Structure formats: structure tokens, C-alpha cells
Amino acid sequence: MSEQQKEAKPKKRMTATKAAASIGPLVKEFITETLKARAEGKQKLAYTFIVCHHEEILRAMDVIPIWTENFAGVCGAKRDAERFLQRAESLGLSRSLCTYALCGIGFDQWREELGEMPPDSPWGGMARPDFMISSGQILCDPRSKWYQASQQFMPDVPIYNIDLPYPLFQRDQDHREVWGYYHKYIVKQLRGLVAFVEEQTKKKMDYDRLRELVDLSDRTWNLIDETYRLRKAVPCPMGTGDAMNTMVPICFMMATQRAYDFFVELKKELEEKIARGEGEVENEKYRLMWGGGLPAWYALNDFNYFNSKGASFPVETTYRMVAPLHEMDIPETKDPIEHLAWRWLGYWTFWYDKARKRPDSEPDVERLINWIEEYKIDGIVMHEAFSCRTWHVGLIWQLHQLGKIYKPIPLLVAGKDGKKEVVMKELPSLILESDIIDITSYSEVDTRNKIDAFIETLESYRLNRAY
Amino acid sequence: MKIDEVFSMIENQFNQYGSRARQLREEGRKVMGYVCSFVPLEMITASGAIPFRVRGNIQEPITLGDTLLETIVCPYYRSCFDLSIKGRYEFLSGMVIPHACDSMVRSYSVWTYSLPYSYFHFVNVPTVCEESSFEFFEEELKNFKRSLERFMGKSIEEEDLLKAIQLYNQNREKIRALYELRKSDPPLLSGTELMMTLTVGSGLPVDESNEWFDRVIKAVKGRSASPLSKGPRILIDGACIDHIELVKLVEELGGNVVADTICNGTRDSFPKTEESGDPIRALSRRYLDKLNCPKTYRANKAGTFEGDVANRFGDIGAYAKEFRVDGAILYVYKYCDPFGFEVPARKAYYQSIHVPMLHLEDTYSAGNLGQLRTRIQAFLEMIGGLEEKEV
Amino acid sequence: MKEERGIFLGIDIGSYSSKGVCLNHHDSLASFDCLSRGDFKATAEKIKEELLLRSGRREREISWTVATGFGAQLVAYAKEIKTDIICLAKGVASIFPFVRTVVDIGDLYTKIVRIDGGGGIHNFLLSGKCAGGSGRILLVMAKVLQIQVEEIGELSLRSKKRVDFHTGCAVFSESEAISRIAEGEKKEDLLAGLHRALAAQIHSLMERVGIEKEIALVGGGARDVGLVQAFQEVSGYDVVVPPQPHMVAALGAALLARENDSRGQGSK
Amino acid sequence: MTSYFAGIDIGSTMTKVVILKDGILTFVIGPTGPEQRRLANKVMEEALKKAHLPFSEIQYIVSTGYGRINVPFSDRQMTEITCHAKGVSYLIPEARTIIDIGGQDSKGIKIDRTGKVLDFVMNDKCAAGSGRFIEVIADTLGISLKEVGELSLQSHHPAKISNICTIWAQQEVAASLAQGVPLPDLLAGVHSSLAERIGRMVSRLKIEKEIVVTGGGGKNRGLLQALSEVLGERLIVPEEPLITGALGAALIAREIVEGAKKNKIVLKTKERQLEEVEIL
Numbered sequence A: 001m002s003e004q005q006k007e008a009k010p011k012k013r014m015t016a017t018k019a020a021a022s023i024g025p026l027v028k029e030f031i032t033e034t035l036k037a038r039a040e041g042k043q044k045l046a047y048t049f050i051v052c053h054h055e056e057i058l059r060a061m062d063v064i065p066i067w068t069e070n071f072a073g074v075c076g077a078k079r080d081a082e083r084f085l086q087r088a089e090s091l092g093l094s095r096s097l098c099t100y101a102l103c104g105i106g107f108d109q110w111r112e113e114l115g116e117m118p119p120d121s122p123w124g125g126m127a128r129p130d131f132m133i134s135s136g137q138i139l140c141d142p143r144s145k146w147y148q149a150s151q152q153f154m155p156d157v158p159i160y161n162i163d164l165p166y167p168l169f170q171r172d173q174d175h176r177e178v179w180g181y182y183h184k185y186i187v188k189q190l191r192g193l194v195a196f197v198e199e200q201t202k203k204k205m206d207y208d209r210l211r212e213l214v215d216l217s218d219r220t221w222n223l224i225d226e227t228y229r230l231r232k233a234v235p236c237p238m239g240t241g242d243a244m245n246t247m248v249p250i251c252f253m254m255a256t257q258r259a260y261d262f263f264v265e266l267k268k269e270l271e272e273k274i275a276r277g278e279g280e281v282e283n284e285k286y287r288l289m290w291g292g293g294l295p296a297w298y299a300l301n302d303f304n305y306f307n308s309k310g311a312s313f314p315v316e317t318t319y320r321m322v323a324p325l326h327e328m329d330i331p332e333t334k335d336p337i338e339h340l341a342w343r344w345l346g347y348w349t350f351w352y353d354k355a356r357k358r359p360d361s362e363p364d365v366e367r368l369i370n371w372i373e374e375y376k377i378d379g380i381v382m383h384e385a386f387s388c389r390t391w392h393v394g395l396i397w398q399l400h401q402l403g404k405i406y407k408p409i410p411l412l413v414a415g416k417d418g419k420k421e422v423v424m425k426e427l428p429s430l431i432l433e434s435d436i437i438d439i440t441s442y443s444e445v446d447t448r449n450k451i452d453a454f455i456e457t458l459e460s461y462r463l464n465r466a467y
Numbered sequence B: 001m002k003i004d005e006v007f008s009m010i011e012n013q014f015n016q017y018g019s020r021a022r023q024l025r026e027e028g029r030k031v032m033g034y035v036c037s038f039v040p041l042e043m044i045t046a047s048g049a050i051p052f053r054v055r056g057n058i059q060e061p062i063t064l065g066d067t068l069l070e071t072i073v074c075p076y077y078r079s080c081f082d083l084s085i086k087g088r089y090e091f092l093s094g095m096v097i098p099h100a101c102d103s104m105v106r107s108y109s110v111w112t113y114s115l116p117y118s119y120f121h122f123v124n125v126p127t128v129c130e131e132s133s134f135e136f137f138e139e140e141l142k143n144f145k146r147s148l149e150r151f152m153g154k155s156i157e158e159e160d161l162l163k164a165i166q167l168y169n170q171n172r173e174k175i176r177a178l179y180e181l182r183k184s185d186p187p188l189l190s191g192t193e194l195m196m197t198l199t200v201g202s203g204l205p206v207d208e209s210n211e212w213f214d215r216v217i218k219a220v221k222g223r224s225a226s227p228l229s230k231g232p233r234i235l236i237d238g239a240c241i242d243h244i245e246l247v248k249l250v251e252e253l254g255g256n257v258v259a260d261t262i263c264n265g266t267r268d269s270f271p272k273t274e275e276s277g278d279p280i281r282a283l284s285r286r287y288l289d290k291l292n293c294p295k296t297y298r299a300n301k302a303g304t305f306e307g308d309v310a311n312r313f314g315d316i317g318a319y320a321k322e323f324r325v326d327g328a329i330l331y332v333y334k335y336c337d338p339f340g341f342e343v344p345a346r347k348a349y350y351q352s353i354h355v356p357m358l359h360l361e362d363t364y365s366a367g368n369l370g371q372l373r374t375r376i377q378a379f380l381e382m383i384g385g386l387e388e389k390e391v
Numbered sequence C: 001m002k003e004e005r006g007i008f009l010g011i012d013i014g015s016y017s018s019k020g021v022c023l024n025h026h027d028s029l030a031s032f033d034c035l036s037r038g039d040f041k042a043t044a045e046k047i048k049e050e051l052l053l054r055s056g057r058r059e060r061e062i063s064w065t066v067a068t069g070f071g072a073q074l075v076a077y078a079k080e081i082k083t084d085i086i087c088l089a090k091g092v093a094s095i096f097p098f099v100r101t102v103v104d105i106g107d108l109y110t111k112i113v114r115i116d117g118g119g120g121i122h123n124f125l126l127s128g129k130c131a132g133g134s135g136r137i138l139l140v141m142a143k144v145l146q147i148q149v150e151e152i153g154e155l156s157l158r159s160k161k162r163v164d165f166h167t168g169c170a171v172f173s174e175s176e177a178i179s180r181i182a183e184g185e186k187k188e189d190l191l192a193g194l195h196r197a198l199a200a201q202i203h204s205l206m207e208r209v210g211i212e213k214e215i216a217l218v219g220g221g222a223r224d225v226g227l228v229q230a231f232q233e234v235s236g237y238d239v240v241v242p243p244q245p246h247m248v249a250a251l252g253a254a255l256l257a258r259e260n261d262s263r264g265q266g267s268k
Numbered sequence D: 001m002t003s004y005f006a007g008i009d010i011g012s013t014m015t016k017v018v019i020l021k022d023g024i025l026t027f028v029i030g031p032t033g034p035e036q037r038r039l040a041n042k043v044m045e046e047a048l049k050k051a052h053l054p055f056s057e058i059q060y061i062v063s064t065g066y067g068r069i070n071v072p073f074s075d076r077q078m079t080e081i082t083c084h085a086k087g088v089s090y091l092i093p094e095a096r097t098i099i100d101i102g103g104q105d106s107k108g109i110k111i112d113r114t115g116k117v118l119d120f121v122m123n124d125k126c127a128a129g130s131g132r133f134i135e136v137i138a139d140t141l142g143i144s145l146k147e148v149g150e151l152s153l154q155s156h157h158p159a160k161i162s163n164i165c166t167i168w169a170q171q172e173v174a175a176s177l178a179q180g181v182p183l184p185d186l187l188a189g190v191h192s193s194l195a196e197r198i199g200r201m202v203s204r205l206k207i208e209k210e211i212v213v214t215g216g217g218g219k220n221r222g223l224l225q226a227l228s229e230v231l232g233e234r235l236i237v238p239e240e241p242l243i244t245g246a247l248g249a250a251l252i253a254r255e256i257v258e259g260a261k262k263n264k265i266v267l268k269t270k271e272r273q274l275e276e277v278e279i280l
């Protein structure tokens, strides 16, 4: 295990797009806003999680979200998470658990103990919330346990835990057979959230406003999808490195005009770049897919390292939390809450039908296959972050299954008798291992070494491709 | 039967876990594998299939399993998968996996695509426990029922379900009776013996399991003396402990394991199902509300931390009193999210009830047991006096 | 084009041992290996001198040098640095063109490389983070048992009793060995147990990238016949081992140096 | 009649014996090797010789430490945790937290006024958290353990050791040395790396003062300084930090005998005979 404790400030990462470069200040701004709001005390602040399809509700009620995953990520990117992780560990929490949560709980405990922000908190720190909205998704345990653990240090801050299940993919059952009662449940859960927020803010929900906001985020959603599809261009105008920045409006700013405007700008910028034939890398040699895993926030520079070898990332499965609405087979409804619940179900089951059609496919594998083709992918890179099971379990198997069912690549190799012969090989892939914010699990030397070897692999595929 | 005979047969079955199930399969029955306490066994039994708890093996290194499943999955569950993929449970017709933790949910596809069974089902258990969750869970159970009916080719009638509920309630009563035998000091039934008995039971059809429990109860009641000598009385707190090594180690070092909260113990065995009214509704209440697992989020109704932990962990305090516990071992696997996040709160709770607690994080491997040894011995030294042990 | 007299060096600076191979356009002229002993710079110089001495060539005749391995950065005279993955692929392919999976048991890492007969890489995996699963544990064992590392293999083959050895920490395996010996276990049985445990770890690593036959075992660890045999038993695969398994990466580096020259590419 | 009690602590690197009369009568420290049983005998013999006592005079013997089961003549085995607690509390009654840095593991122990253990944590899976880390590095650098501490105190710019694994760190240190990083800086780096790790572990206990460091780590001033910086607290080291385990064991032996006397219990003891054992 290599340890880069208290690393000096990481070098500023070069972005390919202006839009991506504008993200840093943006995040700082909304963290600062939460601190200001806390000081003024006019608006309610809520801890909450991304991918819950509930932003519209919060924004309509003028609640300011404090994205706890975001703050942990910021600590990670600033290489300043270690002290909070250690705090959490000293409470008895194992480092094998979600380090976002550990960082958050460690921070909360410290802030509550001091009665003020811990010294030199990244970007001023995370404001104390008025309430917390956690999420008992089928997706992730820590998101349901985290705030409960934090509550130990601020018992006066109430929690509302929204349960948001979705039907897991079963090969032999159409999800539509069951999603009726899923929808019913989710609607009740979301209405429960409305009631909770109404009680906390002593305000009534303005459903017209909610409807507008839902409409706004639907439009944004579609716009994001259109924008990201532009990355299919060769050379690719924007890579995953940048997408790890542009995820900010997707994850933390939905249901705001600003998020919409951001993507209008980005779309324009990409279109211009494509017109000029300008790629993320100067001489695009390999097109890679970030096929799974949250990034190591303290090591985003690794994307530039890939770029320096001629590798570009036109697509990633991470933080692409949208799917084109018109392609989702979900019922129409006028009720915004019901729509949110359908959108939720539509999003999670988006690949199910397609996967059921291809023998031995599975939604995650299906998505890989589709994008390999649409984005002309030469290789897959995944990141296995040890502390988060949600996004990092199943990756090995997905690659394995992909190799089994997806058309192989013909390569010319020297056979037993020395003559060249054609063999069929699976798409090259690389799994990097470290963590989202625990830098002690990361070794730059090892990672770069692996990247080098992977590039050599890609090169040998390129040179020996039979047809 | 003589007591030695009973236990040597239990030990035999423990070591050849699955042999009876294999036999039943050969006789044409369908055996349905499951993990965790959240799968309603009543439903499987009512369908005519035999539920079989899939176990890991702490003595066997995980090899083949690691080629498909990341090592960041909880090691106990990895071991279960490893044995399955090595063909140890080839006699199963299917597998039912519930939504208990991320390890289970996220690896569901890996299981279903890698194992040769003809049936798989995922039971989506809600994370919260409210009126709407019960409604949802009832629907989910009905879906499970339909799915089983399709697979078994016969419908599950209400009386089948009721009968199964009764059988399982009896089973739980018998387990309760087994626990009663641990109340004396030293306990008449050792922790190792109990763990073995319960494990054997989880691999048998429920009626056979009931017979075995009766045999053990009868034999132990006839015992003139405890197999253990007096020592600190220990409660084991934790998740799925399907091996006897931990308990054995504690008892070897002079502690007596008298109670637990584990999934293979009281968590699953103490709560009973309502026998009147709609059976599906009754099952949804039992599994969602009565199973006290950290997986299910329960809102803090007290408004204080102390009140909240008293609500969430009250059963621990009750067992501690009932079984006159001197100390507790909180045994959590690395990478287990539901339990891992509760360690600080549990710690605080133990402090509030004045029961000393040792927290162990384990990796479910025999190689690691040596490291637990010193910790456990020191803990026993810490809570037990020096003098009383000598004769 | 460089003159025909040009020679090509492949230098592999490992944490345990350093190796060099010197080629001309057609043949292998010399090879040399020695223990690394911390000072990689000096070791690299020494290897160069030995290679020149043994091949009877002079420094200015060196056309191209490729360095690889743990200390590759410290080979001052190298024109190019390559990963040991591609060097292994090249080296093995030149000896055994039919091999598709290479297992390199090095001092700090175990590496699995899936290759084709032309030296192209198809997939690879490195052990990581903890030296518990690499060749180092053999050295540690040799030290506690007071034998030479070269003797381990033969000795372990004499084992008659099955003793399970739980490898974990490479450093603590020392104390585990000590206490097992104190309990009366024999050296050979312990070694055989260690080999089995190590082999199982390597096998599992291999399964993760997928195994394709034939399999070659290389690296210093492959000089240990006991480990090779244990590996075949545990994995159920037959393996081939080149005569000088630890030199393979250096050979691959030298081949890459020669290739580079024939393609006429220049500059670092 | 005077009573004598003995405690023997078989550690992974050192074997220690303490013979107790009213206070410490004598103590001996010897190395531990592969031959734990023989060394136990040898060190005991030495201690008896030093104390001018026949073996039969020792009333009760408690063994502790990593090799506690390998002591043929011990009447009772206890863990190091309980023994260190007793030993430290006897020497330094105001101690509330003990940090024991041994060759095989490190531990944090919280105790009360009477030397009773309240809570403990230990690390033993990985050599990187134990004194062995330093041993391995010292060995690589070709310096003796005795020099390690003082040398590192001369450092002005501690090197950063980025690897955790002992073996990799060893490699890193060797490479840095070859690149000309001064020895004291390397040692200081190694010490702060270990101190960080130990600090992280003991922070799981709510540390209370006074903090006492025992075990071989207590002899290493460089490590102590680094640890004190990490914890931000003053550390106390007993005069001979290696023997607190054996001392505690001897004290426990006495307590057991006294307890038995009070309760009129006859204690079983092993034969007082030193055996010759040959291994290897």
C-alpha cells in the first residue's frame, strides 16, 4: 500500500473544454452559498444525496441542498480527506466502509465537538444542516446508514429516509409486471418527503412551481444527453476527465436554470470544436471508455496522463445520470411527483429490454456493448474503489461477460509453427485499483505503470489487427 | 438417544453440511438455496421446495470466487459464492437472494449468470419500515409467490402457507427452548453445540429440523453437568456467523457463549409470525418489522441519541439481562456496510447498559483466527477476575 | 540505419536482482545478472560493463538500450524505458512462441500477462499493495530456515507431510515459520505448505485475467522447482519454464531495443 | 517464609524474565530465536542465577507474550495486554494509557487506577504497524537498533516514506539512500511513518493522560519523539520499557497466590525443572 500523506497541492488539471474549467469556482460558490445561508438563517439547509430524483422538490420548497458526497469529493480532490477519515476511524468505523461517508461523519463529529468549523476546512467547510434527507435506495447501504451515524453527534437534526427501490433485472421477468407497485411506493415515499419538508419549513408546496421545475430538469436532462452524444465525434472533443467536472451541474444543480444554461454553453463549445476538428488530444490514437467506477478524486491527473499517450475517453458510464426521456417507455402523467417516480423507474430499467433481447446479456453489459459501438471504443478502463460496493462490485464479471458475448477482435499473431494466424480476442481492458478519496490506497507509480502497459496492449492490438 | 450420540450425529451433519439436501434432491425434491434472514422460508416450504441456507466455509481459502467477484464484497458472502461456484451446492434447484446489503444486491447478476441453477429470485426488501413499505413488501411477496408457483408448477394455497407458518413458529419455539438451556451457570448447552445444532437445522426441511431440535433438547435436559466450567458469560453481537470458530475460540479460552443477536441465531429465530389473518400480510410484518437488522432503517422517534439507540438495540439489553451476560463481542466482517456503520452507536449503547464490549473486525479466514485469539483472551481477562478460575 | 556492428542492451533492474542481455542484429552475445543491493545506479553500470566485457564489445558500439524493472529510471545510459509487461511479453514470445499466458513471479510483484506469439499484450494484471503474495516471501523463508534460496525448491520436494501455511505478511511469515518449527514441523513440509499457499494466490490472480494455454512461469520465483510443481498441482495446468526464467524481461528489453533500431525510430 | 514470584514474557524478538520478592528482585532480557522453549529455560536459569535462588523457591510463574504457550514451567498464561497494564500501573500509578510497541504488534491499552484494563486496540496483521518495521529498515541500512533513535534525531528534513508495506518501504529506503538522501532523514521519515500508523490505531481509544510507552519501541528516542508529535502529548517511558510485561506477569502471579490463600484454595503448579530442549 502506498501512502501519499498530506500530499502537496495537486497540480492543476488541464481541461479540454472551457466549460469544465469553469466548474471549480462554481462548486466553491455553491458551498460558500450554503455557509452564507447558514449564517443568515433565512433558508433551510438539508444534507442530501445525489441520484434521488428529488431535487425538484427541494428547490420548489426553497431548501438549499448540502451535497455531502460532493463535500467529501472536494476533500478528496484537495487531498485533505485523511484527517476526517482518521476521525471516523477513531470512532470505530472501519476504513473498508464508504470513505465519503467516513469523511462526512468524521467532519460532522469534529464540527459538532468544536461548535464551529474544523480548522482550515476545505472551502470553508460543510454547514450544519436543519435536516437530513437520506435515501434507502436499493442502490447503496451507506446512504441509508450515514446520516443515522452522523445523528449521534447532532441528535436534534431530524432525518427523512426516502426509500427508492427499483426492480432488479431478472432475465425471465419483464420489469413492467412489477413496476406498478414500485411506482406506487415511490410516489408515496416522495409525497412523504414533501410532507416532511413542509413540516420542516412550515411552508406549503407550490405544485405549479414544482411542475415547472420538473419540466426544467426534463429539458436539461435531454439537453445533457444531446450534448454528451456529440462526443461520438472523431476526434473526440471532450473526455471523461472533463466529464468528471461537468458532472457537477448534473448531480448537484438539476432543476436550476443555471444547469440548463451550462449545457447550452457546453453544447455550443463542443459543436465548435467538432467543426474545427479539435480533439481532446492532439493526435487521437485510442478511444477508451471509462466503463465503471467512481474516479479517484485526488488523481484526476491520470486522465491527462492517458491523454498524453494519445488516449481519449469519449464516454463513461459514471455520472451519466440521464437517459433520453423519449426513449424511455414510461406512462405519461400530469402529476409531477408521479412523473418523478416514473422517470426514476425508467432510468434504472432503461437497458432492460435491450439486454433481454441479446442472449446472455445484462443491462450493464448491454450498455457497454452499445457504447463500444456508438463511440468506436478500442478499450475499457475501470476503477475499483475499495470502499464503495455500489458502483464497484460486478465490474470484473461485466468484463468477463462482455468477453463472452461480444464480438471479438481479429488479431494476426504468430502461431505455434511461427506462421501468422488470425485469432479472436476480447476488447482490451484495464482495472485500476484504489479509492474515491482515501489516498493511502493509491500509488501513482503503480497506476502509471499499469497505464503504460495498457497503452502497450492497445498498441499491439492496433498493429496486429487482422481486418 | 444418548447425548454423546446426538451430538456426534449433529457434528457429523455439520461437517457434511448439505448431505441430507443432496439426498432429497436425488429423491426428486427441489432444494432452494437462500442466504440471509430476509427470505421468507415459509413461502418456499409452502411451495413444496426445501429451503437450504447456503453457507461459507471459513477454513477454505476463497479462490475461484475471486475470479468473478471483487474482493471488496463482504468475505462471508464471497465465501458463499466461492463454494457455490466450486459446485459444492450443485444439488440446488435455485437460489433466492434478498435485498439485505450492497454485497448481495450488487453481485446478484454475478450469481445468476455464473451458477447453473434453473431458478433465481430476488426479494426486494424495503429499507424503511412504514405503512407504505408494508404495502410494497406484501406486493413483493406476492410476486415471489407467483414466481415460485411458476417454477414449482403448482399454486400455493393459503392453507399451505398457514401450515408452513405454524411449522416455522414451532421451529422458533424449539430454538427458544434451546436458548433456555444456556441460562444456568455454567450453561447446560455450550455455544459451540448450539451453533452446530442451529446450522444443521438450517440445512434440513423444517419438520426434520424440528425433530432434531427435540432430540437435542431432550438429551441436554438429561445432562447432569455442563460441558463447560464457570467463566465470563458472553453475548455475540453481529451479522451472519455461520461458522463455529469464533464461539469455539471463546469457549476454549474460558468464556461461555450464552446469547447472541446474530442472523443465524436470535435475529432470525426469536420473532414469530402471526398465525391469524392474512398470511402474506403476517409474513410482511414479521420479516420487515420484527427482524431487527441494521439494514432496516428505523426513524429516530426519541429525538435523542440515547433514546434512539435504546430503541434500536433494546433487544441486546434484554438478552444481556435475561442471559446474565458479562460481556459482549461485536463481530463484524470487513466490508459489511449495514453493521459497519453502527459500530460507534452500538459501542455507546453497550456503555449505557454497562456491558463491556470487544469489537472485532474479521475477514472470514482461518488464517485470521490466530489474531483474534489474543484479543479475545485479553478481553476475557479484562472482564473476568483472576482468582475464581483456579481449583 | 545503424551500422551492422551495433549492439543492443536490455537491462532489467529488479528489486532483488538485476539482469542484462546484450544482442547484436542476429544473436545473443552475452548475459549477466547480479543481486541489486539497493544501489541501482551502480548496479546498472556494473551490468553494462560486464556485458561489454563478456561480449568483447565497446561502449560506443551500443546502438540502443532499453531499461525496465523496478529501478529502470536509474539506468543512466538507457535510451528508452519500457514496462516490464511488454518486455516479458517479448521475451517469452521469442523463446516460446506458443505461450499465451505468462506468470512472472518477481520479488515485489507477481504479474500475469496474456500475450500472443508476436509479443503483443492482450491483458495483464499485477498483484499489488502487499508483498505477501510475491517472491519475497521465499527469501524471507530461506533466511529463517537458514538455507540458500536456491535450495528451497529441492528441499520442498522432499516433503512427506501436509502442513498448511497461512501466508499473510511476508515479514511475519518469519515468525510463523519460527513457531511452526518450534512445534516440531519439518522445514521441507513448511516450504511445501508455503508453496501451495503462494501457488493458490497466484492461481487466483491468474483466473481473474483469464487463463489461456500454454502457460509459462518466469521470474526468479520460477527457478524454485517446488513452487513450479505446487503451481501445477494447485492450478491443474502444465507450465513451461525457460532455462533462465529470471532473464526473460531483460531479453525482452534487448529485443525491443533491436526492434526499435530496425524501425529506425529515434530519440527518447 | 519469603515468597518469590516470576513472570516470563516471550516476545517475538526478546524474552524477558522478572523475579519478584517485595519489589523487583531481578530481571533478565535475552533474545528470542526460533528456539523459544530452550530460550525460556535459558533466560530463566540466568535470572535464577542472578537472584541466587533455586528454582523450587519460585512459588508461582505466569507466562505472557507471543510465545506464552511455549513455556514448559509456566503455571498460568496471560496475554501481554493484561500484564503490561499491571506492570505499568505498578511502576507509574498515574498511567491511564499504555502504548506498547513490540516486535510483533503494537497495542493501545487503557487502564484505570488499579491497573485494570478498560479497553484496548491492537494491530498485528501487518508488520508495517510494529517495531519490526524499524528492525527491517535498520537491518537494510546496516545500522544497529541502538543507534536508530539517536541518529534520526539529527534529521532536519525527514524524508517522506510513501510505501506502507514493510518490504516496499525497505526497498524505497534503500533506493533513497543510494540517491544520497541522508541517513538521519530516512530514519526520521521511517519513524514518523510508523508513529502515524500507531497514532491512528490508538486514537480509537479515547486517549487519557498519562501516556506510557512500553516495549522495544520505548527504547527508540526517534520514534518516541515522532509519536509524541503525532499525538500532541507528552510520553512517559519506564526506566526499562522492555520488562513491563514480565513484571506484570510476576505481579499477577503474586495476586493469584494471595487470592488463593485468602480463599483457601490449593494452587496447582508445574514442576520446577528446567529442561534441555533442542530444536533446529
Ligand SMILES: Nc1ncnc2c1ncn2[C@@H]1O[C@H](COP(=O)(O)OP(=O)(O)O)[C@@H](O)[C@H]1O
Pocket (backbone or CB within 6 Å): C013, C014, C015, C016, C017, C018, C069, C105, C106, C107, C108, C109, C134, C135, C136, C137, C138, C139, C149, C150, C151, C152, C153, C219, C220, C221, C222, C223, C224, C246
Ligand atoms: N534460485 C532461486 N530459487 C528460488 N527462488 C529464487 C531463486 N532466485 C530468485 N528467487 C526468488 O525469486 C524472486 C524474484 O526474483 P527476480 O525475478 O530476480 O526479482 P526482481 O526482478 O523482481 O528483482 C526473489 O524474491 C526470490 O524469492
Ligand SMILES: Nc1ncnc2c1ncn2[C@@H]1O[C@H](COP(=O)(O)OP(=O)(O)O)[C@@H](O)[C@H]1O
Pocket (backbone or CB within 6 Å): D010, D011, D012, D013, D014, D015, D032, D065, D066, D101, D102, D103, D104, D105, D130, D131, D132, D134, D135, D145, D146, D147, D148, D149, D214, D215, D216, D217, D219, D220, D242
Ligand atoms: N535498544 C533499542 N533501540 C531501539 N529499538 C529497540 C531497542 N531494543 C529493541 N527495540 C525494538 O523493540 C522491538 C522488540 O520489542 P519487544 O517489546 O521486546 O517486542 P516483543 O515483545 O515482540 O519481543 C524490536 O522490534 C525493536 O524494534
Ligand code: SF4
Pocket (backbone or CB within 6 Å): A069, A098, A099, A100, A101, A140, A141, A142, A143, A294, A387, A388, A389, A390, A391, A436
Ligand atoms: S454509492 Fe458508493 S460512494 Fe456513493 S455513498 Fe454509496 S457507497 Fe458511498
Ligand code: SF4
Pocket (backbone or CB within 6 Å): B074, B075, B076, B077, B100, B101, B102, B103, B104, B239, B240, B333, B335, B336, B337, B338, B339
Ligand atoms: S455480513 Fe453484512 S455484508 Fe455480509 S452478507 Fe451479511 S449483511 Fe451483507
Ligand code: SF4
Pocket (backbone or CB within 6 Å): A001, C129, C130, C131, C132, C168, C169, C170, C171, C172, D125, D126, D127, D128, D164, D165, D166, D167, D168
Ligand atoms: S502484511 Fe507484510 S507484506 Fe503485506 S503490506 Fe504489511 S508488511 Fe508488507
